[in-house]
Amino acid sequence: MKKIRTYNNIAAVGLAKFPTDRYLVDASSETPDALLLRSHKLHNEELPSSVLAIARAGAGVNNIPVSQYTPKGIVVFNTPGANANAVKELVLASLLLGSRGITDSMSYVASLADEKDAIELHKKVEAGKKKYGGSELTGKTLGVVGLGAIGAKIANLAIDLGMKVIGYDPALSVEAAWQLSSQVNRAENLNSLLARSDYVTLHVPAIKPTIGMMNEEAFSAAKDGMVLINLARGELVEEEAVINALDSGKLAAHLSDFPSEGLIAHGKSTLFPHLGASTVEAEENCAVMAAKQLIDFLDNGNIINSVNFPAVSMERTTGYRLTFANDNIPKVLGTVLNLLADLNINVLDMVNKSRDDIAYTIVDIEQEPTAALLEKLSSVEHVFHVRSV
Ligand SMILES: NC(=O)c1ccc[n+]([C@@H]2O[C@H](COP(=O)([O-])OP(=O)(O)OC[C@H]3O[C@@H](n4cnc5c(N)ncnc54)[C@H](O)[C@@H]3O)[C@@H](O)[C@H]2O)c1
Numbered sequence: 001m002k003k004i005r006t007y008n009n010i011a012a013v014g015l016a017k018f019p020t021d022r023y024l025v026d027a028s029s030e031t032p033d034a035l036l037l038r039s040h041k042l043h044n045e046e047l048p049s050s051v052l053a054i055a056r057a058g059a060g061v062n063n064i065p066v067s068q069y070t071p072k073g074i075v076v077f078n079t080p081g082a083n084a085n086a087v088k089e090l091v092l093a094s095l096l097l098g099s100r101g102i103t104d105s106m107s108y109v110a111s112l113a114d115e116k117d118a119i120e121l122h123k124k125v126e127a128g129k130k131k132y133g134g135s136e137l138t139g140k141t142l143g144v145v146g147l148g149a150i151g152a153k154i155a156n157l158a159i160d161l162g163m164k165v166i167g168y169d170p171a172l173s174v175e176a177a178w179q180l181s182s183q184v185n186r187a188e189n190l191n192s193l194l195a196r197s198d199y200v201t202l203h204v205p206a207i208k209p210t211i212g213m214m215n216e217e218a219f220s221a222a223k224d225g226m227v228l229i230n231l232a233r234g235e236l237v238e239e240e241a242v243i244n245a246l247d248s249g250k251l252a253a254h255l256s257d258f259p260s261e262g263l264i265a266h267g268k269s270t271l272f273p274h275l276g277a278s279t280v281e282a283e284e285n286c287a288v289m290a291a292k293q294l295i296d297f298l299d300n301g302n303i304i305n306s307v308n309f310p311a312v313s314m315e316r317t318t319g320y321r322l323t324f325a326n327d328n329i330p331k332v333l334g335t336v337l338n339l340l341a342d343l344n345i346n347v348l349d350m351v352n353k354s355r356d357d358i359a360y361t362i363v364d365i366e367q368e369p370t371a372a373l374l375e376k377l378s379s380v381e382h383v384f385h386v387r388s389v
């Protein structure tokens with residue numbers, strides 16, 4: 001039986017993908033083959049040595065110390081794009097909340113609950129109009145920082161709303177570029193986007209170059225009265241800088257999925273409780289994708305949508321399958337193949353791919369690998385993980 005330890009609320013339709021005759025899915029498994037989680041933080045948590053893979057049902061992996069796991073051969077997966085539509089729709093809501101006095105006007109109406117005189121109520125309702133008016137999105141400029149799965153969807157939606165769109169993404173993938181409307185203008189750098197945008201929405205991962213990207217310097221480059229939407233990660237925005245920008249009027253509004261003590265106390269941001277991906281559809285998409293990827297890896301050694309290993313897949317042949325991970329340097333693959341040849345073990349099929357400093361190989365061989373063979377392969381210099389699948 002293979003064991004999957006789950007954390008967080010993983011959609012049942014995803015959990016149901018694990019065949020019950022071969023998989024035990026359990027939140028308290030002590031020797032899991034894999035972990036399946038959403039935002040649960042793994043930093044400072046000791047992993048059982050049995051863990052071969054971790055699947056993040058979602059996009060961001062900053063809750064996982066990925067670089068610590070790679071040398072142990074632990075493959076970390078995420079589910080690119082599976083919750084992008086849910087986030088896109090909450091950005092749309094945020095654009096509207098940031099352009100019209102919707103929430104304040106609702107509070108105003110709620111405050112009229114004690115007004116029992118219909119004529120007085122009508123007067124007060126009409127007076128509210130003046131206080132809570134807004135402006136339209138059409139014709140305004142939206143700056144989209146990060147044009148991946150979510151950013152591209154938002155950029156295209158904003159074009160459909162009649163907005164002008166500027167995008168900034170120095171690492172834009174070819175695949176993401178294909179998704180993007182040709183009407184999206186490219187900014188050379190963040191400050192140039194900020195200087196021209198009435199609304200700015202962030203859709204980048206929380207990584208070294210992006211953490212704190214919305215700081216005092218960025219706000220001073222920004223257009224006065226800008227609306228900032230952050231449904232990506234709290235770490236992207238410096239709390240003090242955003243508070244100062246709201247107080248000075250540099251920011252007309254700040255909408256964020258990442259409440260902090262300071263922002264809540266300050267009271268001028270519109271804050272959601274990390275709701276971006278919390279739709280039935282997104283939760284199901286993510287759970288199903290994560291489960292399928294784990295099953296294919298645990299059953300076949302195939303790797304799809306990993307954030308630390310190359311994409312490697314091979315149809316199963318009639319033989320037995322070995323996989324190994326190694327430092328991406330010359331001669332390691334040759335040494336392993338020579339070792340198999342010396343033992344008269346015929347290779348039926350093979351695929352080898354590398355990513356940055358590591359390489360991963362799937363080899364189908366004619367005979368069943370013995371424990372002694374696995375040990376020999378593990379002792380090849382620079383091979384750091386071997387598995388018979
Ligand atoms: N609030 C939520 O519930 C929620 C849901 C999904 C994703 N997210 C967050 O949103 C992020 C983006 O999600 P996605 O699915 O679009 O991911 P993605 O990987 O498809 O896109 C991220 C994009 O950011 C770009 N990028 C990287 N560094 C950059 C930089 N310095 N400046 C500008 N662009 C940069 C990348 O090139 C990529 O195109 C996730 O990493 C996650 O943190 C939040």
Ligand SMILES: O=C(O)[C@H](O)COP(=O)(O)O
Nearest residue numbers: 038039057058059060277
């Ligand atoms: O990175 C993500 O996919 C989102 O932040 C969603 O996180 P969640 O799955 O915990 O809602």
